[in-house]
């Protein structure tokens with residue numbers, strides 16, 4: 001708990017889903033927060049929970065190299081959490097250059113600022129299980145990345161950049177490859193868990209983008225945030241972790257259809273899901289092996305998948321005014 005007290009931390013993507021929870025944990029543990037963001041998003045946890053009043057907010061885009069250069073010239077950071085990205089896989093398929101730009105260029109620019117001005121800082125880059133691309137499960141960090149979809153290519157390239165700056169330039173970079181996040185303050189209703197919960201709350205049948213037989217791995221969002229902080233803490237004291245990537249997930253292998261049915265039952269409903277089968281070019285099966293994080297970081301989730309799911313449903317029930 002004492003690690004973050006008095007540390008100055010830059011968070012990108014602070015108004016996003018993961019960013020809100022990372023900011024919460026950093027503030028709870030006494031860090032001074034600096035964020036760079038394009039616009040206020042009132043519904044985000046960052047604004048809704050009042051973090052904005054406790055942070056230094058730099059308005060602007062990560063794509064603005066002059067802004068980044070000024071930011072790193074004016075302030076000294078102990079750690080940087082690079083969480084900003086374009087995360088909608090359908091949007092990435094419609095506009096690949098935008099997806100590549102949002103992830104790759106911003107990561108390169110940030111890493112370069114750290115290399116040139118603050119090589120002591122710890123940098124955590126959020127990659128994804130999707131960086132593994134299309135290969136047999138379970139995914140292990142020793143496997144080469146085989147991305148195809150623009151979102152996968154964006155995440156894999158970010159991941160490789162962070163590996164390079166850690167292993168080649170000796171920066172304290174660490175990479176997280178997490179399963180699908182779920183939990184409170186996720187307003188991306190195209191994702192299966194928020195979609196299902198919000199539809200059931202309205203008494204409407206959930207609609208599956210896939211044929212229901214895709215399998216996915218998941219990570220409850222508070223555990224995801226905790227994993228990001230833990231990796232930064234361990235990296236600061238262990239140079240052998242530089243440029244290393246780590247999987248973090250609950251290790252569940254649930255078909256989307258079973259997951260949707262489980263949520264419907266947990267919510268006390270009898271609705272039948274609709275299978276739309278409109279998903280294109282997405283990975284069919286995703287499951288992460290988190291043994292490396294357990295061995296090298298002593299990471300285990302405090303909350304399991306089922307407990308996270310119950311907490312998530314309770315959050316959406318209690319906060320319907322935020323998204324109805």
Ligand SMILES: NC(=O)c1ccc[n+]([C@@H]2O[C@H](COP(=O)([O-])OP(=O)(O)OC[C@H]3O[C@@H](n4cnc5c(N)ncnc54)[C@H](O)[C@@H]3O)[C@@H](O)[C@H]2O)c1
Pocket residue numbers: 012013014015016017018019036037038060061062063082083084085086087102106126127128129155177178179180181182
């Ligand atoms: N959501 C998941 O299930 C999941 C799983 C594994 C990894 N990840 C990764 O975790 C990270 C966070 O995901 P999330 O679900 O919180 O996403 P999110 O969309 O909720 O948040 C992303 C944030 O980045 C900001 N952003 C994007 N481009 C920017 C720019 N040029 N300048 C400033 N801000 C910019 C957006 O405004 C948004 O606030 C992403 O890198 C994502 O790829 C997400």
